[in-house]
Amino acid sequence: MAKKLHTFMGDTPAQALKEAQEKFGSDILLVETKEIRKKSMTQPALYEMVVAVEDNTPAATPQPAQDAPTQENVPPPALDPNPAPNSVQKRLDEIAEKRMTKKKQEAQKPKIYDDVTLQLSDAVRQISEAAGVPSNMPSTPPKRAVSSGYPKPTAPLVSNRGIDERAEDKIQDLQNTRLAQSVNERLELKEIKKELDEINDKMKLIQNMFWEEKSPKNEGLNIPQEFAEIYRIAKSSGMNREHLDTIMKLSLELMPLKMRSNSTTIKRYFREVLRKMIYCRSENLQNNTKKIMMLVGPTGVGKTTTLAKLAARYSLMLNQRYRVGVITLDTYRLAAVDQLMAYARMMKLSIDTVVEPEEFGKAIDSLKHCDYILIDTAGHSQHDRSKLESLKSYLNNDYKIDVNLVLAINAKYEDLKDTYNAFSEMNIDTLIFSKLDESRNFGNMFSLVYETKKPISYLSIGQGVPNDLILAGNDYLVDCLLDGFKRPKVN
Numbered sequence: 267m268a269k270k271l272h273t274f275m276g277d278t279p280a281q282a283l284k285e286a287q288e289k290f291g292s293d294i295l296l297v298e299t300k301e302i303r304k305k306s307m308t309q310p311a312l313y314e315m316v317v318a319v320e321d322n323t324p325a326a327t328p329q330p331a332q333d334a335p336t337q338e339n340v341p342p343p344a345l346d347p348n349p350a351p352n353s354v355q356k357r358l359d360e361i362a363e364k365r366m367t368k369k370k371q372e373a374q375k376p377k378i379y380d381d382v383t384l385q386l387s388d389a390v391r392q393i394s395e396a397a398g399v400p401s402n403m404p405s406t407p408p409k410r411a412v413s414s415g416y417p418k419p420t421a422p423l424v425s426n427r428g429i430d431e432r433a434e435d436k437i438q439d440l441q442n443t444r445l446a447q448s449v450n451e452r453l454e455l456k457e458i459k460k461e462l463d464e465i466n467d468k469m470k471l472i473q474n475m476f477w478e479e480k481s482p483k484n485e486g487l488n489i490p491q492e493f494a495e496i497y498r499i500a501k502s503s504g505m506n507r508e509h510l511d512t513i514m515k516l517s518l519e520l521m522p523l524k525m526r527s528n529s530t531t532i533k534r535y536f537r538e539v540l541r542k543m544i545y546c547r548s549e550n551l552q553n554n555t556k557k558i559m560m561l562v563g564p565t566g567v568g569k570t571t572t573l574a575k576l577a578a579r580y581s582l583m584l585n586q587r588y589r590v591g592v593i594t595l596d597t598y599r600l601a602a603v604d605q606l607m608a609y610a611r612m613m614k615l616s617i618d619t620v621v622e623p624e625e626f627g628k629a630i631d632s633l634k635h636c637d638y639i640l641i642d643t644a645g646h647s648q649h650d651r652s653k654l655e656s657l658k659s660y661l662n663n664d665y666k667i668d669v670n671l672v673l674a675i676n677a678k679y680e681d682l683k684d685t686y687n688a689f690s691e692m693n694i695d696t697l698i699f700s701k702l703d704e705s706r707n708f709g710n711m712f713s714l715v716y717e718t719k720k721p722i723s724y725l726s727i728g729q730g731v732p733n734d735l736i737l738a739g740n741d742y743l744v745d746c747l748l749d750g751f752k753r754p755k756v757n
Contacts, residue, residue: 269318269363271297282315290319295366318366463530489514492526496536503747505709506679509716513539537744544712546738547696547721551584558630558639558665562657562692563672564685565645568700568726570596572672573642574609576724578732580638581613591633592617593626595660596644606642609731623659630665641667648688658692670723672698679710686718699738700726708747727753 272290276282279299286294295318303312489497493514500510517539525531550557559576561569573592581590592615594606603619610617616636618629633639646653661667671694673682686694697720699711715722722743728734736742742754 269295269320269366272317272319274315274317276313276315277310279313279315282313286315286317290317294319297361463528490518490526492529492532493518495529496533499748500536500709502707503709503712504679504707506713506717509713510709513543533748537748540712540744540747541740543716544740544743545715545719545721546740546743547723549723549737551586551588556634556637556639558641558667559670560641560643560660560667561670561672561698562643562689563645564648567645567672567674569645569672570606570642571729571731572698572700572724572726572735573640574606574731575726575735577609577615577638577640578613579735581615583732588637589635590615590638590640591636592640592642593629593633594619594642595626595657596642620660623656626660627665648685654688654691661692668695669693670696670698671720672700673714674701674704675699675708675711676701676705677710679713682710682714683717686714686720690718694720696721696723698722698724698726702727702746702751703734703753706750708743708751711743712747 272286274282274285274289276285282299283296297316297318299313299315301311302314303309305311497510497514500513501507513536517536521532521535525535561573563569577590577592580588590613592606592610594603594617596603596606607617609615616633618632620626620629630639643657644653646657648654661669669692671686671689673685677685697715697718699722702708702725711722722738725736725738725742726734727736736754745752
């Protein structure tokens with residue numbers, strides 16, 4: 267069916283489109299829009315819009331516009347409203363026919379709206395209303411039909427050219443407003459947090475005003491009120507009183523005065539002092555270096571379980587799988603031997619049992635193909651001198667043995683120190699602390715390391731084999747002392 271081309275003028279494309287829709291309805295095809303006169307100080311801009319309309323389309327009752335000129339009173343500069351048929355006219359008719367057909371086909375397809383589309387369409391509808399441009403974008407989710415999917419739009423979509431500069435200005439204003447609101451909200455939250463921190467510090471200072479009765483003033487140490495909180499935490503952790511007073515004196519002497527007004531900076535400074543107070547040994551995994559490790563300690567601290575965790579760590583869990591052999595000297599407890607045998611079978615490890623010191627060298631030679639040789643020993647009371655001397659006799663050989671003293675962290679500092687002094691005759695190399703999950707006080711460990719200057723190598727944080735064994739770290743131990751035990755990620 268043939269089409270007719272009509273030209274409309276307006277100060278904006280939206281005004282020209284409105285003129286065309288008032289005259290011919292919404293079933294029109296936009297062919298071309300162009301600016302024919304720039305906006306100046308003396309006169310507004312002028313836009314020309316060419317639309318195509320079917321011959322038999324009844325024209326709506328024309329309503330003359332009051333603000334913009336139309337084709338009846340302004341002669342178009344380029345195209346006559348009723349051109350004579352020629353090759354150019356036929357070409358334009360063909361183009362209009364193809365566009366109209368394609369547009370009808372797209373309108374007949376079921377439209378599927380998702381949440382994002384509905385949000386965008388609602389925004390376009392609001393912008394179009396603000397700009398004075400009609401839009402048929404849906405504002406609410408359409409209901410799903412039983413047989414034909416979602417309902418079809420009743421009118422063709424308006425071209426994006428219908429959104430003029432006013433719509434762009436509206437979008438920019440909305441974006442600027444939201445950005446300013448976001449910045450203001452962040453600044454307000456920052457100020458609120460600062461005020462809460464100051465109130466919290468003041469409350470702590472008020473609470474600390476009532477601790478004078480427990481303050482160690484009478485014993486020569488004057489602890490300021492702002493240090494009362496950190497002093498109570500360290501004291502309740504089981505740390506030796508003498509060591510704690512030494513640390514507090516050091517903090518009071520070295521901490522700048524401007525840092526003392528804030529409890530957060532005081533705790534941070536004290537945390538750094540504790541980090542330097544503890545010693546931890548890193549894991550030495552050099553290639554082509556045989557390492558023999560002996561685990562010693564009193565009864566019930568978990569030596570056999572710790573040895574099984576170490577065996578699994580070296581043979582299964584590291585990037586390189588090492589060959590591990592096991593020797594047990596604990597022939598007094600048959601249950602312990604059976605338990606170790608079971609672990610060795612599961613991990614496919616070589617294991618040997620030694621009864622007399624003379625057999626010890628042969629057992630090590632039989633495991634010379636292993637990268638790590640782990641030696642389990644029987645638990646002895648630190649007061650049983652004869653058994654300690656018997657255990658010490660296994661070290662009188664030509665092999666370099668790394669002696670690890672296993673201690674339970676839930677023991678008192680005095681008991682830990684007494685145990686260390688008894689086993690120190692075996693030339694202790696490192697300390698391994700077990701049962702961290704069973705204790706809430708870690709100050710005794712800090713005091714022992716501070717007193718003996720021996721490093722900590724491993725920490726046992728539970729009964730699970732092999733995961734409940736981690737490398738010792740200064741930061742983690744300080745966190746446990748000040749904040750309580752927390753299960754870390756396995757190394």
